[in-house]
Amino acid sequence: MTIINNDIIERCRCGDQAAFRTVVQAYQPMVFTLAFRLLCDEDEAKDMVQETMIRVWVSFASFNPRQSLRNWIYTIAIRLCYDRLKQKAPLETLPEEEEYFGQYIADDDTERELENHELLAVIKTLVSRLSPKQRIVFTLVHLENLGTEEVAQITGMDAAKIKSNLYVARKTIREQLKQFGYG
């Protein structure tokens, strides 16, 4: 990932589009991955990258250079994804997606690279029963590998809320796995 230094940040704050292109190139894979995992839709994830980056650009003047740019972009992306998740109908998995999920968890080849549609089928089946908040906390902690403190900073939730959402999410996923024969 390209390192975004203070000079680039300052230029973005002053409205320099060339500097902002560097920021977009550096952070669009991160936002795409996050949105892909949360929304479980590739096209929506791309829309979310665009929406997030435009929001970042518009509010760059209010960005405090002392805070982490990565976490700030994460926060914007999470808020937009959360709004989208609330509007969306609950995830409904297709029989073929569930079938693929069954094959995936039974597969011993853990290093195999998945195609986007395969990855989508697995994540979708795994998180389909989670509420938007549980899905966000689970994704940030287990898939994005963020610490509780960072999750609290990004989502605005306190530690107790994060723990309770994570507890319910893990419990729900375990129940989901039981249905596939893994208790």
Added chain:
Amino acid sequence: MDKMDEITRRLAAQQPTLSDPDALTDSIMAHLPMQARPRGQQFMRAVRWISSVAAVGLLVLFVSQSHDLIQRPDDVDYGQTLQQLRSENMQLSDDLPPREALRKYVELKRSRTNISDIKRHFSL
């Protein structure tokens, strides 16, 4: 290892592939709107706007207040003013032309002199 932890660990290592990232970057750059102004600039803009409104308000107030003060002697109804002076038993000097007497009356009024001063001025 717990099955759930094993699956999440595997999934965390898998990144979705973003097809044609340059096209997405170009699309984002093509749709950038105007950037919001920094808060400091917004504050200064508000201060400037309020100052302008206050200045215009003060100007209007000044003009409306000074309108009475800058009333020209020619605008005065001489007949009515003379009648008022006579009704107040003022004795005007015969050799003082009425127009001059009225001019003095208006000047005194401008300087907010009270009626007793006016009477004193015209009494002989």
